[in-house]
Amino acid sequence: MSTKLTKAPFTERGALMDYVGYGATPEWRDNTPFRATLTVEGIERGRSAARFIWKDSEARTFPMFMTDMVALLKATPNVDRGTVDGWWMVQKRGQNYGIRPATETELAARA
Template sequence: MSKRTRLAKAPFDQWGGLMEYVGYVEPHEWRENKPFAALLAIEGIERGMSAARFIWHADGGRTFPMFMTDMVDLLKNAPNLCKGTVHTWWMVQKRGKNYGVRLARPEELAEAGHTGGNAESCPACKAYGLSKIPYPWLCLGPEADPSI
């Protein structure tokens, strides 16, 4: 299996949402591409010039596009998908000239200091304030915690 080259920076708009394409509109800021935790709710599907994608939204009016291929991976692997929402760790990836979110991989979470298990004891989850969410025992990983 070949090692993938990680996208170094990703374009975000003025509200903090991921821009799906950079062309005519300049990004508000380019951010380092590292795993981030967020509660995203599915908004719908849209078709662009080159691809169809799912659109997720988060608080503050932020939106996050997702490629269809990555949705299949999410549906197969997200332990906490509930009524169109997913609270987990995400990464940005680029396909062609388009950007989208996907489920963060275990090796990426390990680089971010994510340990799994209880959110109270995971340094990465504590840094995101996830130990203060309504379900602090759920540490957000790509795989379910067998102790729950």
């Protein structure tokens, strides 16, 4: 899977916004693969989507759709006690944003 999403909404601290609206002003960043070590913090339910919340060492959060968590667990051999190091991309489903593992094609395109 690859994404055609070219820009993604982040907070000024660098956390991925799961939804744009409700008065928060996003910082639109290029949607390119980024490397991060993330630890799953829990599950959150919004108006239209349930998602897992990942956190990095700087306490920035990154939502992930449930479907992508299942794919991650099936495909990633390095999940250790809820922590995984990898390359990530942002994707959009409906009006919501979340991360997923970057594909080989996306990683090759960044070089």
